[in-house]
Amino acid sequence: xxxxxxxxxxxxxxxxxxxxxxxxxxxxxxxxxxxxxxxxxxxxxxxxxxxxxxxxxxxxxxxxxxxxxxxxxxxxxxxxxxxxxxxxxxxxxxxxxxxxxxxxxxxxxxxxxxxxxxxxxxxxxxxxxxxxxxxxxxxxxxxxxxxxxxxxxxxxxxxxxxxxxxxxxxxxxxxxxxxxxxxxxxxxxxxxxxxxxxxxxxxxxxxxxxxxxxxxxxxxxxxxxxxxxxxxxxxxxxxxxxxxxxxxxxxxxxxxxxxxxxxxxxxxxxxxxxxxxxxxxxxxxxxxxxxxxxxxxxxxxxxxxxxxxxxxxxxxxxxxxxxxxxxxxxxxxxxxxxxxxxxxxxxxxxxxxxxxxxxxxxxxxxxxxxxxxxxxxxxxxxxxxxxxxxxxxxxxxxxxxxxxxxxxxxxxxxxxxxxxxxxxxxxxxxxxxxxxxxxxxxxxxxxxxxxxxxxxxxxxxxxxxxxxxxxxxxxxxxxxxxxxxxxxxxxxxxxxxxxxxxxxxxxxxxxxxxxxxxxxxxxxxxxxxxxxxxxxxxxxxxxxxxxxxxxxxxxxxxxxxxxxxxxxxxxxxxxxxxxxxxxxxxxxxxxxxxxxxxxxxxxxxxxxxxxxxxxxxxxxxxxxxxxxxxxxxxxxxxxxxxxxxxxxxxxxxxxxxxxxxxxxxxxxxxxxxxxxxxxxxxxxxxxxxxxxxxxxxxxxxxxxxxxxxxxxxxxxxxxxxxxxxxxxxxxxxxxxxxxxxxxxxxxxxxxxxxxxxxxxxxxxxxxxxx
Amino acid sequence: xxxxxxxxxxxxxxxxxxxxxxxxxxxxxxxxxxxxxxxxxxxxxxxxxxxxxxxxxxxxxxxxxxxxxxxxxxxxxxxxxxxxxxxxxxxxxxxxxxxxxxxxxxxxxxxxxxxxxxxxxxxxxxxxxxxxxxxxxxxxxxxxxxxxxxxxxxxxxxxxxxxxxxxxxxxxxxxxxxxxxxxxxxxxxxxxxxxxxxxxxxxxxxxxxxxxxxxxxx
Numbered sequence: 001x002x003x004x005x006x007x008x009x010x011x012x013x014x015x016x017x018x019x020x021x022x023x024x025x026x027x028x029x030x031x032x033x034x035x036x037x038x039x040x041x042x043x044x045x046x047x048x049x050x051x052x053x054x055x056x057x058x059x060x061x062x063x064x065x066x067x068x069x070x071x072x073x074x075x076x077x078x079x080x081x082x083x084x085x086x087x088x089x090x091x092x093x094x095x096x097x098x099x100x101x102x103x104x105x106x107x108x109x110x111x112x113x114x115x116x117x118x119x120x121x122x123x124x125x126x127x128x129x130x131x132x133x134x135x136x137x138x139x140x141x142x143x144x145x146x147x148x149x150x151x152x153x154x155x156x157x158x159x160x161x162x163x164x165x166x167x168x169x170x171x172x173x174x175x176x177x178x179x180x181x182x183x184x185x186x187x188x189x190x191x192x193x194x195x196x197x198x199x200x201x202x203x204x205x206x207x208x209x210x211x212x213x214x215x216x217x218x219x220x221x222x223x224x225x226x227x228x229x230x231x232x233x234x235x236x237x238x239x240x241x242x243x244x245x246x247x248x249x250x251x252x253x254x255x256x257x258x259x260x261x262x263x264x265x266x267x268x269x270x271x272x273x274x275x276x277x278x279x280x281x282x283x284x285x286x287x288x289x290x291x292x293x294x295x296x297x298x299x300x301x302x303x304x305x306x307x308x309x310x311x312x313x314x315x316x317x318x319x320x321x322x323x324x325x326x327x328x329x330x331x332x333x334x335x336x337x338x339x340x341x342x343x344x345x346x347x348x349x350x351x352x353x354x355x356x357x358x359x360x361x362x363x364x365x366x367x368x369x370x371x372x373x374x375x376x377x378x379x380x381x382x383x384x385x386x387x388x389x390x391x392x393x394x395x396x397x398x399x400x401x402x403x404x405x406x407x408x409x410x411x412x413x414x415x416x417x418x419x420x421x422x423x424x425x426x427x428x429x430x431x432x433x434x435x436x437x438x439x440x441x442x443x444x445x446x447x448x449x450x451x452x453x454x455x456x457x458x459x460x461x462x463x464x465x466x467x468x469x470x471x472x473x474x475x476x477x478x479x480x481x482x483x484x485x486x487x488x489x490x491x492x493x494x495x496x497x498x499x500x501x502x503x504x505x506x507x508x509x510x511x512x513x514x515x516x517x518x519x520x521x522x523x524x525x526x527x528x529x530x531x532x533x534x535x536x537x538x539x540x541x542x543x544x545x546x547x548x549x550x551x552x553x554x555x556x557x558x559x560x561x562x563x564x565x566x567x568x569x570x571x572x573x574x575x576x577x578x579x580x581x582x583x584x585x586x587x588x589x590x591x592x593x594x595x596x597x598x599x600x601x602x603x604x605x606x607x608x609x610x611x612x613x614x615x616x617x618x619x620x621x622x623x624x625x626x627x628x629x630x631x632x633x634x635x636x637x638x639x640x641x642x643x644x645x646x647x648x649x650x651x652x653x654x655x656x657x658x659x660x661x662x663x664x665x666x667x668x669x670x671x672x673x674x675x676x677x678x679x680x681x682x683x684x685x686x687x688x689x690x691x692x693x694x695x696x697x698x699x700x701x702x703x704x705x706x707x708x709x710x711x712x713x714x715x716x717x718x719x720x721x722x723x724x725x726x727x728x729x730x731x732x733x734x735x736x737x738x739x740x741x742x743x744x745x746x747x748x749x750x751x752x753x754x755x756x757x758x759x760x761x762x763x764x765x766x767x768x769x770x
Numbered sequence: 771x772x773x774x775x776x777x778x779x780x781x782x783x784x785x786x787x788x789x790x791x792x793x794x795x796x797x798x799x800x801x802x803x804x805x806x807x808x809x810x811x812x813x814x815x816x817x818x819x820x821x822x823x824x825x826x827x828x829x830x831x832x833x834x835x836x837x838x839x840x841x842x843x844x845x846x847x848x849x850x851x852x853x854x855x856x857x858x859x860x861x862x863x864x865x866x867x868x869x870x871x872x873x874x875x876x877x878x879x880x881x882x883x884x885x886x887x888x889x890x891x892x893x894x895x896x897x898x899x900x901x902x903x904x905x906x907x908x909x910x911x912x913x914x915x916x917x918x919x920x921x922x923x924x925x926x927x928x929x930x931x932x933x934x935x936x937x938x939x940x941x942x943x944x945x946x947x948x949x950x951x952x953x954x955x956x957x958x959x960x961x962x963x964x965x966x967x968x969x970x971x972x973x974x975x976x977x978x979x980x981x982x983x984x985x986x987x988x
Contacts, residue, residue: 512791519972519973523976523980566971567971569970569971569973569975569978570970570971570974573974596813596817597812597816599816599820600812600816617816617820617821619821621873622880623873626876637824640820642824672884672885676880676881676883677880679884680883680884692967693967694964694968696963697960698960701889701892705888705889705891706888706892713963714967714970715973734977734981738973738977742966742969742973746966746969
């Protein structure tokens with residue numbers, strides 16, 4: 001299905017024009033009016049934003065009901081929308097104005113169909129029943145009576161029964177005029193049958209009195225002509241002597257057909273009224289409403305009623321007057337009550353309105369038919385051979401037919417609200433008043449577009465039923481509103497610090513000052529701490545000292561400086577103590593590092609008195625150490641100074657030639673690498689470690705398991721090593737001050753911990769929760 | 771003279787770092803950035819002169835035909851640079867896989883035979899006082915209890931059913947409580963060691979400022 005973007009009518013796939021409004025389908029894409037994205041022509045809603053692509057049919061058909069019912073020119077759906085105050089016929093004119101311009105019977109007719117106009121779908125199809133088609137209602141059954149509007153029932157009751165009066169239809173001249181009236185009721189796009197596509201022909205309004213048209217069409221035309229049109233073709237006045245019989249037969253047949261048509265119309269009206277309610281809720285119903293998207297030929301017979309009544313009135317006024325039942329004067333129009341003929345009057349003085357025919361019930365005479373204008377859209381219906389007016393203001397006359405002027409037709413007066421409904425009519429627009437937006441995002445802008453529902457909103461954006469928010473939600477919304485309205489300064493509240501928190505805020509600073517004093521005082525007051533320059537004996541440090549003492553003169557000791565400059569303050573001193581011990585034992589040094597900064601740190605030490613080879617940085621971490629265990633020459637080609645390792649004086653080619661391995665590390669990884677990668681390959685080579693105090697707990701298990709022969713931890717370990725290696729050697733003034741500072745700091749920390757715990761437990765015991 | 775400048779720059783940087791006690795400030799940031807930048811620059815130079823130059827550049831320049839195999843590590847190194855390009859970053863997986871594969875293999879082998887097995891064996895200690903006295907026996911007992919309870923603390927799938935399962939669950943809960951205390955004591959010891967190490971750093975800096983800096987003025 002292809003849904004017309006103009007009127008929403010469903011069309012067959014592959015259609016080039018809309019079968020309802022004739023809108024041309026320009027391509028396979030439809031541009032979304034909301035977001036501008038291209039969508040397939042079959043889409044009802046936009047793929048990108050969900051906006052409805054096919055407009056609601058209720059918009060366009062609102063203007064139709066009164067128009068079709070009167071067989072007057074209708075305004076296509078795609079015309080410019082009416083002003084807001086002219087959405088419905090009832091609102092088009094004020095009551096006073098309508099009474100002035102609209103005949104009584106038309107006003108009554110409007111009043112009758114007015115309530116139904118509330119539903120645009122109903123209004124469109126209410127046009128099918130013709131108020132003057134009274135004879136056709138004889139065959140309506142009781143069911144039809146229940147569904148037919150009241151005004152239609154009245155017309156049915158007032159149906160004239162004199163068959164001889166229908167002879168007036170047989171007048172060829174008046175028949176042509178009726179053709180004009182019938183064609184005037186059809187939109188331009190629907191009348192041009194020869195140009196219409198099959199889909200259009202299917203819904204095109206039939207031309208009941210277009211006799212020349214049937215003459216020019218052959219048998220092929222009969223195949224495509226609707227049944228009701230075929231019947232009209234058969235009724236074409238071929239000879240004066242056959243007219244009476246033809247009309248009588250046609251009347252009998254058409255009674256049944258139109259009665260069925262009226263029933264269908266009423267049913268469709270009711271169905272479409274239901275559809276209209278659901279249209280907004282579910283657009284799928286568009287596809288399910290055949291009456292909405294396809295107009296049956298029977299339902300699209302607009303002008304028959306008028307034709308039947310008007311034609312005899314023009315030819316035989318006295319006989320036509322008999323069509324008006326006298327007993328229904330109260331309900332019928334004034335022109336019907338006067339028993340006078342129906343006059344189609346053309347106003348000579350207003351040529352611009354000559355293409356519209358309006359009933360003038362007040363005027364029963366004169367009977368003259370001044371020339372009238374024929375609109376262009378009506379001229380397209382002119383059959384071949386017809387004599388078209390050479391100038392505006394003259395009605396065209398088919399060949400062989402008398403002109404309307406000859407039969408005394410006059411130009412009719414057309415109300416302004418009907419004039420605006422004429423196809424192609426362009427309403428005079430005054431200067432666009434550009435207002436300035438007062439508020440909102442567009443505040444201050446001129447000429448901003450109105451926020452109107454140009455398209456149906458997406459399903460997700462439709463208004464949801466109002467609901468009462470929960471109390472919590474309402475409270476949150478109220479709080480948000482209050483926060484947004486309050487100035488920012490009011491939201492910044494002074495921070496209230498509890499008294500207890502204020503008091504405890506200075507405790508960290510007090511602890512820091514105490515600790516700093518404990519570190520600083522020993523440098524200026526030596527000997528403040530009794531025995532502060534001595535540390536408890538360390539078995540691990542003593543074991544390393546014993547291992548070094550067991551070295552022989554000339555043994556090679558590999559020392560790996562695996563710490564960074566940040567830990568040099570802590571580790572430099574223990575390393576210096578050990579190097580002094582090694583110097584004293586006459587050992588030679590082989591120095592390397594698994595950290596890039598290690599060789600530089602090693603170069604700062606005094607290596608005098610020992611043969612030393614500074615191998616330099618050993619890359620690869622675990623892989624480098626694993627490779628080092630296999631041989632030195634494969635790992636180091638030159639030493640840190642660029643000298644070839646093969647020419648080194650120590651004559652060491654592998655770690656098997658090393659008597660002791662000592663790693664000085666500030667993190668546990670280098671120690672673990674040495675143990676896991678080297679010690680496992682050379683379990684007989686002793687290995688010791690000098691580590692930072694921070695990693696001593698995690699390195700000690702290697703000493704406990706025997707993988708490390710000794711362990712020195714930080715300054716305390718260095719002092720313990722000194723005490724174990726040279727108990728009689730006097731420490732320097734700086735070293736004593738440093739050791740005393742370390743001891744006093746430890747005492748201070750222990751004191752703070754004890755005091756803190758006392759305060760904590762005291763508060764808990766005495767009921768004051770911290 | 772250079773030593774004198776070095777001492778003063780060192781002293782100035784020490785004070786700048788200690789200024790962090792008063793809060794974060796530009797002086798501390800400057801000293802921090804200088805330290806990091808100097809360390810990285812120094813490491814790059816050391817890596818070049820200790821590794822790249824003697825083991826890669828010089829051999830290729832002196833005897834390229836004999837050392838053609840060095841093109842393989844060069845190629846792998848260049849592939850590592852592909853990690854910087856989003857389009858070719860998958861190519862850099864090859865040298866990474868090589869490095870990680872070798873590294874993990876060595877780590878697993880070394881950890882198994884260098885840490886796990888020796889440490890496990892070292893916990894098998896005698897708790898018999900006749901072997902080493904009561905002190906050693908108690909020490910070994912504490913070691914065993916601490917090890918088992920600490921391991922059980924990380925056993926999270928205890929049966930909480932009825933009967934035997936409930937008894938086992940209750941016992942395991944208590945046993946895990948013991949292990950938690952051992953873990954807490956261990957962490958406390960590590961923290962205390964760290965504090966001691968940092969105090970050593972502070973003392974070393976004060977020692978430098980108090981003894982070394984005045985010496986430079988004389």
